[in-house]
Amino acid sequence: MRFAKAHAYGNDFLYVQKAAVQGVALDALAREICHRHTGIGANGLIVYERTPGGASMRLFNADGSRAEVSGNGVRGLGALSKRLMRTGQSSTRQTFRAAMGRPAELRQVPIVAAGESLQVALMNMGNPQCVVLGTLPPDARFHRLGAALEHHQMFREGTNVEFAEVVTPGSVRILIWERGVGPTSSSGTGSCAALVAAAAFGGAARDAEVISPGGAQRVEWRDDNVYL
Structure with a gap:
């Protein structure tokens, strides 16, 4: 089986053509080849x-679940x-700009998770997103x-979670x-969601640098789209 691997700031994926995995249980394949120690290692498999x-x-x-x-x-x-529209290139790095769609169902709601009362921003950026605005938490918190928010009963299919500090x-x-x-x-979608929440409820500009542990990405929230 031939595959390609690509990452953006450490967020890595394995790419396999559909024709190469006909009849294969894709959830099991994802668990096997994405494993960091016994497989190739990645955050996800894209067929x-x-x-x-x-x-x-x-x-x-x-973990084999669909996203x-x-x-x-x-x-x-x-x-x-x-x-994609390439906006820059060096010997080891390429820069692209992608339209990620508009945030849907953007709102702030109160929630209790892991014994804490929180105010979170919820939206759909093509996938469910939950953003906690404020000072970034220490590792244990x-x-x-x-984990508590990902599996909270409010989110039937689970959710992605971002902690965002302006x-x-x-x-x-x-x-x-x-x-x-x-x-x-x-x-990518997490950076977009964090910028939208920070701009809507936290005083950030609608065009800002979003800095994650892997690196910084520019996100623009325009009327027609969110651009990454």
């Missing part, structure tokens, strides 16, 4: 096929398919709240708890 307009894909998290979309995963597939209007720092993965260094 794709080329189409006249670019490509279609199915995404599986490292709707990944911003960084889509950008990797776009680069693989040569269907991050793990406790991240440093300046043009700079937002985040920590990411990815559904089906746990702590991760970067997330």
